[in-house]
Amino acid sequence: MDNRPIGVFDSGVGGLTVADKIFRLLPKENIVYFGDTARVPYGNKSKETITRFSKEITKFLLHFKVKLIIVACNTASSLSLDSLQRSFSVPILGVITPGVEEALKASRTGRIGVIGTGATISSRVYETKIKSIDRNCFVVQKSCPLFVPLVENKWLDNDITLKVVKKYLSPLLAKKIDTLILGCTHYPLLKKAIRKITGKNIVLIDSSKVTAECTRDILRKKNMLGNNKKAYAKFFASDDKGSFSSLAKVFLGKNIKAKKVILCGK
Amino acid sequence: MDNRPIGVFDSGVGGLTVADKIFRLLPKENIVYFGDTARVPYGNKSKETITRFSKEITKFLLHFKVKLIIVACNTASSLSLDSLQRSFSVPILGVITPGVEEALKASRTGRIGVIGTGATISSRVYETKIKSIDRNCFVVQKSCPLFVPLVENKWLDNDITLKVVKKYLSPLLAKKIDTLILGCTHYPLLKKAIRKITGKNIVLIDSSKVTAECTRDILRKKNMLGNNKKAYAKFFASDDKGSFSSLAKVFLGKNIKAKKVILCGK
Numbered sequence: 001m002d003n004r005p006i007g008v009f010d011s012g013v014g015g016l017t018v019a020d021k022i023f024r025l026l027p028k029e030n031i032v033y034f035g036d037t038a039r040v041p042y043g044n045k046s047k048e049t050i051t052r053f054s055k056e057i058t059k060f061l062l063h064f065k066v067k068l069i070i071v072a073c074n075t076a077s078s079l080s081l082d083s084l085q086r087s088f089s090v091p092i093l094g095v096i097t098p099g100v101e102e103a104l105k106a107s108r109t110g111r112i113g114v115i116g117t118g119a120t121i122s123s124r125v126y127e128t129k130i131k132s133i134d135r136n137c138f139v140v141q142k143s144c145p146l147f148v149p150l151v152e153n154k155w156l157d158n159d160i161t162l163k164v165v166k167k168y169l170s171p172l173l174a175k176k177i178d179t180l181i182l183g184c185t186h187y188p189l190l191k192k193a194i195r196k197i198t199g200k201n202i203v204l205i206d207s208s209k210v211t212a213e214c215t216r217d218i219l220r221k222k223n224m225l226g227n228n229k230k231a232y233a234k235f236f237a238s239d240d241k242g243s244f245s246s247l248a249k250v251f252l253g254k255n256i257k258a259k260k261v262i263l264c265g266k
Numbered sequence: 267m268d269n270r271p272i273g274v275f276d277s278g279v280g281g282l283t284v285a286d287k288i289f290r291l292l293p294k295e296n297i298v299y300f301g302d303t304a305r306v307p308y309g310n311k312s313k314e315t316i317t318r319f320s321k322e323i324t325k326f327l328l329h330f331k332v333k334l335i336i337v338a339c340n341t342a343s344s345l346s347l348d349s350l351q352r353s354f355s356v357p358i359l360g361v362i363t364p365g366v367e368e369a370l371k372a373s374r375t376g377r378i379g380v381i382g383t384g385a386t387i388s389s390r391v392y393e394t395k396i397k398s399i400d401r402n403c404f405v406v407q408k409s410c411p412l413f414v415p416l417v418e419n420k421w422l423d424n425d426i427t428l429k430v431v432k433k434y435l436s437p438l439l440a441k442k443i444d445t446l447i448l449g450c451t452h453y454p455l456l457k458k459a460i461r462k463i464t465g466k467n468i469v470l471i472d473s474s475k476v477t478a479e480c481t482r483d484i485l486r487k488k489n490m491l492g493n494n495k496k497a498y499a500k501f502f503a504s505d506d507k508g509s510f511s512s513l514a515k516v517f518l519g520k521n522i523k524a525k526k527v528i529l530c531g532k
């Protein structure tokens with residue numbers, strides 16, 4: 001048994017979906033969440049910068065003596081996970097591997113689409129990981145840089161959003177994928193719009209649930225599950241609390257307040 | 267005569283349009299430009315955070331002994347200019363006042379529209395400034411949070427961009443404005459699309475040229491114009507050079523390289 005908290009971080013509030021799945025699956029775990037809202041988004045930034053930010057956040061979470069860290073951001077998982085794992089001894093889990101395993105389970109034809117931010121897609125991490133497990137898979141990728149702004153502006157299902165979804169997904173649909181990885185924590189909020197364009201025969205993979213399950217399995221295996229009677233969740237953000245709360249409401253449908261913390265950029 | 271450089275900064279590359287107008291109008295001035303590409307955009311962040319970033323950048327520019335600083339970002343000008351002017355003795359000029367003066371000159375009916383980022387519009391700085399000069403003006407504002415992502419993704423004039431422009435501008439057009447302030451350095455790149463929606467009878471105000479003229483007037487009045495035979499322009503960015511250059515090309519149509527500088531977030 002290990003009652004230390006689990007650390008979760010994201011460039012902003014998207015990773016709350018992962019934190020939420022952990023609350024539900026592991027209600028006796030304490031959670032410390034950090035959203036880098038002063039520097040969001042990460043998806044259009046360089047590997048070096050994203051890795052620097054991720055290391056600062058990891059150090060911040062370590063002050064809470066976290067027993068495990070989840071990088072609940074596809075961009076940081078794609079570009080910085082290896083470097084984080086090399087630099088810190090605490091177990092660090094990303095959202096890519098859980099998503100890939102789920103997609104491989106779901107796909108019958110082995111034709112898998114991946115959508116994500118510019119940085120995630122350029123890294124080709126999803127493609128590499130899928131092919132390292134099953135090299136017969138056919139993988140087609142597409143960056144969807146307007147999806148995050150659409151979600152953050154709460155245009156989840158209007159005619160413009162549908163047009164954008166169609167523009168991005170048409171090339172993937174033309175390749176006859178049967179499974180689509182939503183490779184960014186913002187994208188599940190566009191599921192309704194995406195579903196209208198893909199039809200119902202394509203499996204949409206949202207890695208938040210699988211990531212929570214993966215976390216449980218790792219903690220169980222290491223005999224590190226928590227047993228806090230009154231588990232807490234603490235939220236921190238690098239920009240002011242207001243912006244975090246208003247967007248958190250879009251993601252989780254409930255009010256969440258974050259404490260502001262300024263990380264050093266050097 | 268004063269041969270020290272002029273400092274120019276923006277959240278990213280948009281302010282290059284202002285720097286470019288200064289090159290052309292004042293070819294004997296040295297320029298030091300800083301684009302905060304690691305933390306871009308500013309338009310969805312809080313006043314406190316934007317002011318903190320702006321102060322860090324001002325301190326960085328002061329290392330170059332700049333004689334004047336231009337805040338070539340509407341969001342930072344709206345939220346942080348007062349605070350910067352109080353904190354530093356170097357003359358600091360924003361882009362709001364030049365844009366407002368130009369709009370007041372252009373408008374025949376006194377019905378002025380203002381578009382900008384969420385942070386700029388919430389600050390109501392444009393409205394306040396216009397009314398402090400002419401309280402009979404009618405001002406209608408609209409934040410256009412998708413315009414920056416559209417420009418950064420180079421969707422300058424496709425059918426989706428036109429739909430977004432129409433959605434944002436329709437309420438302003440319904441109010442019968444005759445002048446529209448493009449209150450963000452990204453927006454002039456959407457001029458073609460905006461023009462298609464507004465028709466040709468509405469004057470579009472892009473403050474970059476007026477800001478350059480304003481800079482010249484201030485320097486002349488203070489007897490601080492430069493006379494560098496071989497004037498230089500130095501570019502710095504907080505994210506890696508590559509992303510700066512590729513976007514700079516969208517804005518100026520030419521290749522510009524920036525040196526990376528990490529500012530401290532505290």
